[in-house]
Amino acid sequence: MIKKILIANRGEIAVRVIRSCCEMGIKTVAIFSEADRKSLHVRYADEAYCIGPPPSTESYLRIDKILEVAKKSKSDAIHPGYGFLSENPEFSRRIKESGLIFIGPSEFSIRTMGDKISARQIMTKAGVPVVPGTKENILDKKQALNTVESIGLPVMIKAASGGGGKGMRLVKKKEMVWESVQAAKSEALDSFGDDSVYVEKYIESPHHIEFQILADQHGNVIHLFERECSVQRRHQKIIEETPSPLLTDNLRQEMGKCAINAAKAANYEGAGTIEFLVDNDLNYYFLEMNTRLQVEHPVTENVTGIDLVKEQIRIAGGQKLSYQQNEVTQNGHSIEARIYAEDSDNNFMPSPGIITKMTEPSGIGVRIDGYIFEGFEVPVFYDPLMSKLITYGRNREEAINRMKRCLDEYYLSGVKTSLHFLRRIMETPDFVEGKYDTHFIEQNHDFLFNTINEDNTMKNTEDLVAIASLLEYELNLNHASGNNHSPSHNPWKEFGRKLGITRL
Amino acid sequence: MIKKILIANRGEIAVRVIRSCCEMGIKTVAIFSEADRKSLHVRYADEAYCIGPPPSTESYLRIDKILEVAKKSKSDAIHPGYGFLSENPEFSRRIKESGLIFIGPSEFSIRTMGDKISARQIMTKAGVPVVPGTKENILDKKQALNTVESIGLPVMIKAASGGGGKGMRLVKKKEMVWESVQAAKSEALDSFGDDSVYVEKYIESPHHIEFQILADQHGNVIHLFERECSVQRRHQKIIEETPSPLLTDNLRQEMGKCAINAAKAANYEGAGTIEFLVDNDLNYYFLEMNTRLQVEHPVTENVTGIDLVKEQIRIAGGQKLSYQQNEVTQNGHSIEARIYAEDSDNNFMPSPGIITKMTEPSGIGVRIDGYIFEGFEVPVFYDPLMSKLITYGRNREEAINRMKRCLDEYYLSGVKTSLHFLRRIMETPDFVEGKYDTHFIEQNHDFLFNTINEDNTMKNTEDLVAIASLLEYELNLNHASGNNHSPSHNPWKEFGRKLGITRL
Amino acid sequence: MEIIVNKKNKEVKILERQANNLLVIVDNKKYHVDVKKIDKDTYSLLYKGKSYDLKVVSEYDKRKYSVKHQFNHYEVEIMDSVARYRKNRGNNDIEEDQSSISSPMPGKVVKIPIEVGDNVESGQTLIIISAMKMESEYKAKKNGKVKEILTTEGAIIEGNQSLILLE
Amino acid sequence: MEIIVNKKNKEVKILERQANNLLVIVDNKKYHVDVKKIDKDTYSLLYKGKSYDLKVVSEYDKRKYSVKHQFNHYEVEIMDSVARYRKNRGNNDIEEDQSSISSPMPGKVVKIPIEVGDNVESGQTLIIISAMKMESEYKAKKNGKVKEILTTEGAIIEGNQSLILLE
Numbered sequence A, B: 001m002i003k004k005i006l007i008a009n010r011g012e013i014a015v016r017v018i019r020s021c022c023e024m025g026i027k028t029v030a031i032f033s034e035a036d037r038k039s040l041h042v043r044y045a046d047e048a049y050c051i052g053p054p055p056s057t058e059s060y061l062r063i064d065k066i067l068e069v070a071k072k073s074k075s076d077a078i079h080p081g082y083g084f085l086s087e088n089p090e091f092s093r094r095i096k097e098s099g100l101i102f103i104g105p106s107e108f109s110i111r112t113m114g115d116k117i118s119a120r121q122i123m124t125k126a127g128v129p130v131v132p133g134t135k136e137n138i139l140d141k142k143q144a145l146n147t148v149e150s151i152g153l154p155v156m157i158k159a160a161s162g163g164g165g166k167g168m169r170l171v172k173k174k175e176m177v178w179e180s181v182q183a184a185k186s187e188a189l190d191s192f193g194d195d196s197v198y199v200e201k202y203i204e205s206p207h208h209i210e211f212q213i214l215a216d217q218h219g220n221v222i223h224l225f226e227r228e229c230s231v232q233r234r235h236q237k238i239i240e241e242t243p244s245p246l247l248t249d250n251l252r253q254e255m256g257k258c259a260i261n262a263a264k265a266a267n268y269e270g271a272g273t274i275e276f277l278v279d280n281d282l283n284y285y286f287l288e289m290n291t292r293l294q295v296e297h298p299v300t301e302n303v304t305g306i307d308l309v310k311e312q313i314r315i316a317g318g319q320k321l322s323y324q325q326n327e328v329t330q331n332g333h334s335i336e337a338r339i340y341a342e343d344s345d346n347n348f349m350p351s352p353g354i355i356t357k358m359t360e361p362s363g364i365g366v367r368i369d370g371y372i373f374e375g376f377e378v379p380v381f382y383d384p385l386m387s388k389l390i391t392y393g394r395n396r397e398e399a400i401n402r403m404k405r406c407l408d409e410y411y412l413s414g415v416k417t418s419l420h421f422l423r424r425i426m427e428t429p430d431f432v433e434g435k436y437d438t439h440f441i442e443q444n445h446d447f448l449f450n451t452i453n454e455d456n457t458m459k460n461t462e463d464l465v466a467i468a469s470l471l472e473y474e475l476n477l478n479h480a481s482g483n484n485h486s487p488s489h490n491p492w493k494e495f496g497r498k499l500g501i502t503r504l
Numbered sequence C, D: 001m002e003i004i005v006n007k008k009n010k011e012v013k014i015l016e017r018q019a020n021n022l023l024v025i026v027d028n029k030k031y032h033v034d035v036k037k038i039d040k041d042t043y044s045l046l047y048k049g050k051s052y053d054l055k056v057v058s059e060y061d062k063r064k065y066s067v068k069h070q071f072n073h074y075e076v077e078i079m080d081s082v083a084r085y086r087k088n089r090g091n092n093d094i095e096e097d098q099s100s101i102s103s104p105m106p107g108k109v110v111k112i113p114i115e116v117g118d119n120v121e122s123g124q125t126l127i128i129i130s131a132m133k134m135e136s137e138y139k140a141k142k143n144g145k146v147k148e149i150l151t152t153e154g155a156i157i158e159g160n161q162s163l164i165l166l167e
Helices: A012-023 A040-044 A065-074 A088-097 A108-114 A117-126 A143-153 A174-192 A249-265 A297-304 A308-316 A398-409 A417-428 A445-449 A459-478 B011-024 B042-045 B065-070 B089-097 B108-115 B116-125 B141-151 B174-192 B249-263 B297-305 B308-314 B395-408 B419-425 B445-449 B457-481 C081-090 C093-098 D080-087 D092-099
Strands: A004-007 A027-033 A047-052 A077-079 A155-159 A170-173 A195-201 A207-215 A222-235 A236-242 A270-280 A284-290 A335-342 A356-361 A366-370 A384-391 A411-414 B004-007 B027-033 B047-054 B078-079 B157-158 B167-171 B196-201 B207-215 B221-233 B236-242 B270-278 B284-290 B333-340 B357-359 B364-370 B385-393 B411-413 C002-005 C007-019 C021-026 C028-039 C042-047 C050-057 C065-069 C072-079 C100-102 C109-110 C125-131 C135-141 C142-147 C160-167 D002-005 D008-018 D021-026 D029-036 D044-045 D050-057 D064-069 D072-079 D100-102 D107-112 D125-130 D132-140 D146-147 D162-166
Touching: A004 A012, A004 A065, A012 A027, A012 A040, A012 A308, A012 A366, A012 A384, A012 B395, A027 A040, A027 A065, A040 A047, A040 C042, A040 C050, A047 A065, A047 C050, A065 A088, A077 A308, A088 A108, A108 A117, A117 A284, A143 A174, A143 A195, A155 A174, A155 C002, A170 A174, A174 A195, A207 A284, A207 A308, A222 A249, A222 A297, A236 A297, A249 A270, A249 A284, A249 B297, A270 A308, A297 A308, A297 A335, A297 A366, A297 A384, A335 A398, A335 A417, A356 D100, A384 A398, A398 A417, A398 B011, A411 D050, A417 A445, A459 D021, A459 D044, A459 D050, A459 D064, A459 D072, B004 B011, B011 B027, B011 B042, B011 B308, B011 B364, B011 B385, B011 D092, B027 B042, B027 B065, B042 B047, B042 D044, B042 D050, B047 D050, B078 B308, B089 D125, B108 B116, B108 B395, B116 B249, B141 B174, B141 B196, B157 B174, B167 B174, B174 B196, B174 B357, B207 B249, B207 B284, B207 B308, B221 B249, B221 B297, B236 B357, B236 B419, B236 B457, B249 B270, B249 B284, B270 B308, B297 B308, B297 B333, B297 B364, B297 B385, B333 B395, B333 B419, B385 B395, B395 B419, B395 D002, B411 C050, B419 B445, B445 C100, B445 C160, B457 C002, B457 C007, B457 C021, B457 C028, B457 C050, B457 C065, B457 C072, C007 D021, C072 C081, C093 C160, C125 C160, D008 D050, D092 D162, D125 D162
Parallel strands: A004 A027, A004 A077, A027 A047, B004 B027, B004 B078, B027 B047
Antiparallel strands: A155 A170, A155 A195, A207 A222, A207 A270, A222 A236, A236 A335, A270 A284, A335 A384, A356 A411, A366 A384, B157 B167, B157 B196, B207 B221, B207 B270, B221 B236, B236 B333, B270 B284, B333 B385, B357 B411, B364 B385, C002 C007, C002 C072, C007 C021, C021 C028, C028 C042, C042 C050, C050 C065, C065 C072, C100 C160, C109 C125, C125 C135, C142 C160, D002 D008, D002 D072, D008 D021, D021 D029, D029 D044, D044 D050, D050 D064, D064 D072, D100 D162, D107 D125, D125 D132, D146 D162
16 A cells, blocks of 8 residues: 655646545655745645755756655655656656656556657557558658658658758658658758658648556556547647547547557556547547656546546556446546646747736636645746646536636736637637647637727727726825825725725 | 526625526626625626615615616526525516516415425325424314324424424423423413414434425426435534435435425426435435525536536526436535634634635635635625535545545635534544434534644644744734835845745 | 743744754754745745645734644744733733623624613623624623623624723 | 827826716716725726726836736726826837847746857847746847847846847
């Protein structure tokens, strides 16, 4: 039995893990960098240890320091959260070598699934469709044409050492193949000093759909259905939902089985996610496996009623899965919106700072996983994710309408946020109709960013905005002039905090 | 189609109704007394009108003023919430007479079910068990003995004009019957000027279990299972849960059918609740019908996934029920804890005041229905209910553990609250084992109120408490001395709100 | 400084302060603590790795604190010179209390069943206050004569306000 | 008072105040409004029965407000004597801006690819700042000579702090 868990993470996911531990009666140990002394995970954990300066390379990524704290605090197990060391095979190995439990898969699984080529091989062997293509370097025109012919147009030429879109060429016509290969090679050489390129099927209108799986140490594997994650900005998900509006029931069953086979092929243990690309014709291809908890796991928890963190801990403790596949059902609909500290209107520029005022939505069908509070300073060193707003509804329409209501209730000042941008997504026709793919944001750019809303009540509202601003301006003037800080000296004392009771 | 709803209520229930209206795209009209200008329902509604001074007799109970606002605002319908006018047959009638829709049952249903004698008659006719007894005045010893014999001991002698426990006598032995009748009569005469008394079966270890029903205008009635509401203080519920730990599946089905029959017998329309007393031998008796939404309705929403306010509105709009009985299932377990502004350690004395600091729990499986915020003054004129904390879990154990975790996260200052008392209930063995009835609080008095917890870490904690208090004392001294309000003049500036970034 | 926590006296002295790191001696025990003030009410303390999130709240008297840790409450009094002086004068707080009737909470005066000049007995109801749909009776704590009535029936009162004075 | 809301000029005058009830004239239109300040950021306005929950936030300049109503934002400037004086002097805010490089957000200086005395062209990158796992390049807004570099590579900077000055 696991009695004490060290959480090797920060932010909302550390708080989320602490909550489930607390509900299981398991003690928690937080680690923190000097930038996170005031963070909620430090305050909510039973124990907390500083492990270094703010940069994560000097703190949250330091395996040695984390193991030292685990030893000192007599922890039984380590939960990695997501990001940081969660997909580091060495971390998994060294934890096991120290005689502790890693709440996650083995070094072997992480390493195998972390390498694109070995992951692709394993999936192919397990009968899971992968994006057609070769990883072989294209050397001449004939090879290029043969390869493209076997894959079928359109294709993408990609630099082997590539990244960030450099050395990539989309080819739609046969006569452009060789020209594009040459251009890609030249760009790849310039950018990476390596002109190797390979060819892959280009998926038009791709949907990013992933399956959650759970695998215990006794060979049992189940899936917990899919999550649709196609709404992305800068290749980062911002809205996720389940069920996917694209999948049919048959496809869902089929892909679920594939996900289970994928996990089995990787000797997987714990919670994991199989990511697929799905095109509009419902062809699906294995993309990659995430060997950890996902940011968007709460939507799955909402529709299945299963606490994934608790299942992770039970599995790591050697228990069998609490559920058989036929006991897991998908009830209702759930959507997650990620609230980032960023300026959505200014190329999603990060906006760290102090939260000066915070009002969070509540009521029916709402869940918030966050770590911020009034007075907290969102640090500049880490991910800008402040909280996740998750709604649940009987159906997709209700979940969307609830999300709108909650985004309207949500208020944060002191940092810029993605709240109004997320609100706009909820009324974008393509989203409302469930007809969207990973090109959603670029294709709906005008609708999303052109938010001037000239209805007939606008004029009144502007005048009232002017009135409220004038009152606030006067209030500030009165505060600034004179050194009396007592509201009773203020002509606007009615606005002050005096006991309402005395005015009645 | 209903397009605009006036909510004839305040507090958390007004906010709750506004939220569902908002999700349905229905405009909302708030009414408020002078004490509620800053209340959340005023701010969240599309429109808001003041209808009078703080006392509810001059505002929330004024049918004339409410109808005037409904007319002025061109509302289609009125939602009464609970309390105030929600079970006033005249209100229902006058709304209909004004050509508006009352979101609730007809005058006839409210009147019939509101009168104990007529409700009892209708239930008996419909085959619903009622507490055995007569409503006839006992005039002589022979009649008394015959009546008691037919009902069976123990019985309760009750004053016909009674209330507040006066003129009541519990009789367990035959030889005490006449003596008790005489004593009750004498007390009743003293208290109410009327010596009429009647005899009713005394239910030992009674459980207060109620069934939620929904009835449309087309004769369809369904039940949404039960709520166990036996944890009460001063005859007011403080914890409710569903499913009830007492009921068996068979009994649940049987009582559900009874509840449906009861609603049909009363020509009921809308959402309603049939309250039963259930004894430890699983005998059940109709107690009364509440012809409105209940405070504790969210636990039902959690396990069925159905938004009861939306269903109320659909029914009032003439739509058929969205669900058939076999589509309504009870998934998981849900518990509600009522957070009152009261001093639980001092006979639950009300504690109105300004909320100076508020931190609400969040994360997996939590719902909060409240209306308070930092800076809000809980008014002295109305009910002390500030918010309802509702947890959901796969099973009862998880829902309880989650409730504990959330009560620990919940923090309010400025008013006294029931939070620590509710927390104590969650670890009371009788509650944890699900073995409790309406005597729970008195029977567990010592455990609930004797909270001195001398574990071995207590001594350290006390010392740390002393240290923190000393620091706060010094901080206050430094603020008080000197007129500098800038933290930079303060020796404890590290504790201030300066940008953390400058210290790194 | 002498500090009383849940009726236990403690001698607390801060020996060193370096940013958030304090060395404090409580009676004979040394504490190295990392202390951070989080918000108006909250102190985060780290002591020997354990994390303590303490809510430190003072109502009227800045010498008295109510501290919450998890679901435990602690009543704290800082015995500074003023507090010690008060204490040495004797517990006249309590005497004052006995001749002044007040309600701990705001509310509305429902009834004042006595008049100025009336002789009242200990336990006799002097005033009935209603708040939040509940009525509370406030009774005389000693025998005496009604000296002054500081409110009227129907009035709205604040908490801890003197309502009736006895001689 | 002249007030600019989303680039539209309005003349706003408060004619009467009685507790929370105001009579205000905006251009030629009269508004009877019930106004209540709820918290630091929030004003609740009732106008002709409609309820407006406005968030009124000022960052640095107490003449400039960002106001949020539902999901709409409004930029407001109060044209008091100081603001008018500034405006009449000409838009030298912008000129100042052009010769001073700053980042709107706090972050860490990754690289400063120029030195004092360098001649730079408009559009040339002067400094790269990293914040929250994203790098941003800040470029010269005019041709000029680097007069002063107020930070160093690796330094942690605050938002809106001058980093590089051009002549």
